[in-house]
Amino acid sequence: MILRTFSNLCAQSQACFRSARAKSTLSDVIDETGKSGLILKSLSTDIFENLALEDWIHDHVDLQNRNMLFLWSNAPAVVIGRHQNPWQECNLQVMRQKGIPLARRRSGGGTVFHDLGNVNFTFFTSKKNYDRHRNLQVVTSALKGLRPDMDVRATERFDILLNGQHKISGTAAKLGRTAAYHHCTLLCSADRALLSAVLKPTCQGIKSNATQSVPSPVKNLLDEDPTLDCDTIMDSVASQYNTEFGFSSPVTLVDPSDELSLPGIQRMACELLAWEWTFGRTPKFSICTTFELKNDTSICNATLNMDIKNGIIETCDIEVPSDWLPVELSREFSLHLIGGKLCPYQTSVIAAAFLRTIPQNKEFERKMYNLCRRVVFMM
């Protein structure tokens, strides 16, 4: 597969020689090539930059008579679907500890774990030509092309199963006004231990109507055949794409942080990074859970009830037995959390300030401190 950079693609197109190259955006260049099929590969492994590039292509490139394939992979990240609840889907504490970011994509579907051992394919088409089965056929045919006796099949739910049992790919899609994209993952050599650790939610007692993920047993293609690495697979899929759709497109490298060729992309990436998008877009939900509080001498059970809308705590009721901690303290603390984000940092700041204001009593202070930490831990 011939790799070309974006500037080389420019050189291929005669029209480009005439136009001021510095002023051409990616969509101008694509239009000028006059090709109806293009394959792009990202130079970035940043989840936010890559998601922003998907959005940019969807919004700015004319896809009415054109198809595009975008190949990308990311440094470890967890990606939730458009209408999902992160607290319900993944282990936010482990992610914070390990510095694994959370991203919310604009397509529907469930939660996936990305790392450099996972490859993503995005198929861009017009809304008319949207056909997920055909796209997945490209992937399965490519894999079969590499290993003819490998059992890989796409299901009606648009998963790809290995040996009929293990999920190696999940799908999601977005249908805009005139264009559409369908993207899917492919597990080549991902860190499965890390995957299990982060996709295990720790917040209990959530009641929500957000889209729920359907957990499935997974496997890496590398486990099946050690010669199947990410680059081999990407090349094979790109080839198969050309064959299936009758294109002859080389793989062009794209830098998603290039604001000059992709005007507006930085702002799109910033939007995806914002708390208001990643956490704030969660459909309304409530948490109802009991937990244990201990100190050196005693244990008790406390309950917590919260309603959260747009990531903001609307109602909060923390009940602690009155013989363990004065009711006014837990009640007052609950009231202080209302209107704040369901965010451990913000809650820590409020808790620390609150702890300074309670009357000095070593015992109550310690107990209150434990309560605060336990509540923060849930977020």
Place this chain on the structure above:
Amino acid sequence: MLAVLSLSLVRKCGARSSVFQIRYFRTSSACRNEVITVKTPAFAESVTEGDVRWEKAVGDSVKEDEVVCEIETDKTSVQVPSPAAGVIEELLVPDGEKVEGGQALFKLRKGAVAAQAAEAPAAVAAPPPPAAATPPASAVGPIPTTMPPVPPVPGAAISATPVSAIKPTDAPAAFADGRGIPARTEHRVKMNRMRLRIAQRLKEAQNTCAMLTTFNEVDMSNISEMRKAYKDTFLKKHNIKLGFMSAFVKASAYALMDQPSVNGVIDDTTKEVVYRDYVDISVAVATPKGLVVPVIRGVEGMNFADIEKTINELGEKARKNELAVEDMDGGTFTISNGGVFGSMFGTPIINPPQSAILGMHGIFDRPVAIGGKVEIRPMMYVALTYDHRLIDGREAVTFLRKIKAVVEDPRVLLLDL
């Protein structure tokens, strides 16, 4: 007759409308404020139903083609754009519920006039829910030694992609009558509960403590020189920059061990004085989201490098919004640096429940008398506000002078003078 009636109702609607008045127009299709029912689009690939997720709410004005909701079907998110510009009149399906292709989805009142009318209800309906609009920044603010960092405008704190469910409280239009004369309106924001509680505690502390402040000045030449001489080596060995804070933190810990009453506190409930043989120094840090006060624990056992590392770690955590409750809890003494904002001189306020606070200010070149001659030296005013019920004048002044001595000549630490 009908035409005239419609016209006058339209005028009334445009001038001072509320969503309720608009309802009168429903049957009048002759009027340009026509209400249309938008149906769920047909689904692709033989899918029959999906879940609706609203992006806009009742009363929101939308442009033609703007996304009103998204329908999630089988891992696909389908956008439903508005067929025309107008105002959302009614949502016919609750959020998260299932819809089928062709099902009535929402009602839209067409017309660009609606855009202006919608702003009036939006502004009127917007006295914000008590804490939702107030920025998180106001959560902590126990040490206003200088002009506190200006809290962000409530509306701006909220979304990059506007979520119409939370109505940001934008300040009302600056030019209400369109003649270019600014409108003299005011808007009220309810104080958030945490802010009220902290205010109460601060005032209580001020009423019980006998608070007063003593001042001194510190010649920063030696410490600047030391820093200049060793900053590269320090950076190479410890991987962090050598600042001034570590000098003041270490000096304070040294002075606190020397004057234990400054490190102690009165327990008003038991009428006891609590003396502590450890030093935990709270350092006030201004972050983009407001003031936070992380604590450096056990400073009496740390050297400059350890202190600098801890300050750096805490600063990083604050910057990445990762400070935990255990990072900010407690503290026996506080240092606040007003100098970063350019303050020259000022009286810090004690951060309860503690007995004293050190205020650092800006370093400015001043002419000072050295050995009978006038020299220009980089000078910093320092202030110590203390609780006179526990700490007497002599102790406070000695304490401050000790800090001055250590910062002006760190060899004092070495020789334990």
